[in-house]
Amino acid sequence: MARVKRSFYLRPTLTVAKDLLGKNIVRKIGNRKLKARIVETEAYLGPKDMAAHTFGGKVTKRNKTVFKKGGHIYIYLCYGLHWQLNFVTRKKGVPECILIRAAEPVSKRKIVGKTNGPGKLCRWFGLDKSFDKEDLVNSKRIWLETDGDKIKKSQILSSERIGIEYAKEWARKPWRFYLRNNSFVSRK
DNA sequence: ATTCGGATTCTCT
């Protein structure tokens, strides 16, 4: 298993969103490692995307991490109780990112908790505000690994993104990607 | 200083 390199995150966001499927998130806590394979993502495409926090290109206290170069973590609190894990993409100054909505635990022994939703995923991994601005390329406590297995195109489905009805025509963009027949996907 | 509401989840019906 090799750590995913910077160049992976600098590519077009929709490409990265699809390529993230099948990658393992590795979270190191003490001398334990939690691993889960990404099965569902959503792309948020910067200033033009009304559903994105960076809509209009305005830099705010919350969204400024998204303007960093690809490979950083953007995490924020939603509805007052759920953390949402995002990976920043593209070069510095291009505010695009990908929401990780669900993953499938890769582990010998049973680990309590669910990972089939963005809030649940963060709780399972023990993520919070302190992970904002974390660099997946260098971090000692969280990163991405690939085993080289490529997900076949035929296994990837797309749909409209979830929970952004207010975003008018942008709400209809098919920028959610997930693995076919995977029981950890948050919704059909 | 105050108000508003959300990239969700859980519980109960």
Added chain:
DNA sequence: GAGAATCCGAATA
């Protein structure tokens, strides 16, 4: 399917 839980960032003044 509906409603609640619960916080902070962002917008308004």
